[in-house]
Amino acid sequence: MREQLGQIFRFGLVGGVNTGTFFGIYLLLHPWMPYFLAYTLAFLLAMVGSFFMNTYFTYRTKPTWKKFLLFPLTNVTNYVIQSAGLYALVTWAGMDTRIAPLVAAVVAIPFTYLLSRRILVPGAGRAARTEEPEPSPSARSTV
Structure with missing residues (x-):
């Protein structure tokens, strides 16, 4: 539990x-190209950075091509x-449109965490259900 915290x-x-x-x-990038291209490139580069930071720092595991290819699912x-959440908070709860995106982002964090953990930590989903240990480091493939 301490490791998960x-x-x-x-x-x-x-x-x-x-x-x-x-x-x-x-x-x-914005001064050098159209804003949407700058946004897209920044998003893709940040996602690659996020993959490696989460792999090495957050979950302390090795990157693999499979994990790299599945990682965008966390962003989706x-x-x-x-x-x-934004739609529900604004439409149904009447929340201010300036505040609702922040609340929706906070609500999304646990879902994103659990999915990224399942993708990046070998056996995380299975271990949570069956209490099985993770595979040994020698059983993991790398990028």
Whole structure:
């Protein structure tokens, strides 16, 4: 349980660093290209950075091609949950549109954490259900 709390804390730190990285890259690229291209490139570069930060720092595991290819699912999940939450908070709860995106983002964090953990930590989903230990480091393939 203590390790999982550490992972949650590190996940939050990586999220903050990743948001700053994304915004910094966007601001650097924006003067040189159309804003949406700058946004897209910044998003993709930040996602690659997020993959490696979460792999090495948050979950302390080795990267693999499979994990790298599955990792964008965490961003899709985050977007869907935040979008649905934003709509619900504004439409049904009458929340201010300036505040609702922040609340929706906070609500999405646990879902994104659990999915990223399942993708990046070998056996995390199975171990949570059956209490099996993770595979040994020698059983993991690397990028």
